Amino acid sequence: MPYDVLERELDCLTLEQQQEVFDFIHFLLEKNKKEGAAGFRRQPGGLTGKFYMAPDFDATPPGFEEHV
Numbered sequence: 001m002p003y004d005v006l007e008r009e010l011d012c013l014t015l016e017q018q019q020e021v022f023d024f025i026h027f028l029l030e031k032n033k034k035e036g037a038a039g040f041r042r043q044p045g046g047l048t049g050k051f052y053m054a055p056d057f058d059a060t061p062p063g064f065e066e067h068v
Contacts, residue, residue: 060068
């Protein structure tokens with residue numbers, strides 16, 4: 001539904017009814033968060049280019065050889 005149509009419809013409601021619509025929207029958003037958390041699927045490569053990892057990341061730092 002285009003936003004301008006929704007806005008016109010909201011203008012026809014009383015302030016109390018507009019508040020109910022607002023409350024219901026927030027209810028739906030919270031419901032989506034709860035349902036979405038369980039159904040969220042990670043996509044491989046989603047953080048590509050977002051951080052840097054040094055080429056020697058897995059190398060043992062100097063002075064820690066005896067702990068390996």
